[in-house]
Amino acid sequence: MKKISLTGIKPTGQLHIGNYFGAIKPAVELAKTYDARYFIADYHSLNLIKDPKQLSSLIREVAAGWLAGGLNPDEVIFYRQSAIPEVFELTTILMAFTAKGLMNRAHAYKASVQENIEKQSDSDAGINMGLYTYPVLMAADILLFDSNVVPVGRDQVQHVEMAQDIAQALNFNYKKDLLVVPEASVQEQVAVVPGLDGRKMSKSYNNTIPLFIPENQLKKLIMRIVTNSQGVDEPKDPESSQIYQLFKLFASADEQKALADRYRAGGMGWGEAKDALFQVVNREVTPLRERFNAIMDDPKKLDDILKQGADKARPIAARTVARLRKAIGID
């Protein structure tokens, strides 16, 4: 039997090229070797996003984006967290096995407290219980599906370790392996994708290239990539240029070599390098953009896909909760 992998996608922003290489592509790859489950972590976003229109459209856009990016809903289980009420029942059960002190140690929570202290505000300012207990909800997401492996970014490893702690505390109390203890899997080799300003591409730096923007806007954004002041004639170093770093992600080995040679020979201005980059990015994202627009234009189909995923997920979730209710004496 294949091992079970599960990961959550928090819909908090427009998908960009960094998400594509850092999360979507590796996830599509992983689905080949694991019994893979992916869900839109919409209740996690509620902690941050309180505008209903914004939250609702982000959920749809992010779901459509992952489908356009190659996630095949017939091969994986792809659902919305909010469609699985068992997540919230399991969260309540897990709360009773989660030490408050464990939550105090969560990096994300501690960072918010630290920010408040630096701003000389009350240390709890702006921190809601959803944020504070976020690791319990995340543990429920994971443990509900008997997940063996949880592919995450480095920033989420601690949360997976908390899910381990919580599962072990519960198993220990009932002297029984009621919950599968999961492992985090951090992809070491995923490329760091540079943003328009050369720093890591990230929504919080406001330096992203959104995945599905129209061609003319894509071109404009690429033309805005920050470069140094070297003139056209000067030979240039490809490895220290973020245009070339981005180009490598999209181009074949031959294309990479050809552009690197143009850099080193001199006689190539930054405009020309940017144009070469635009060509390869656009070549790869055009079919994605078309799929994305087609999905967004057919809301009923998107709903059906997500419902079909929830229908596959719910019986699994119901089994886990029934097993636990029986074990804890609430049956």
Ligand code: TRP
């Ligand atoms: N916390 C994760 C993030 O911010 C999203 C997430 C929610 C998740 N539940 C999960 C990831 C369960 C893996 C497993 O990216």
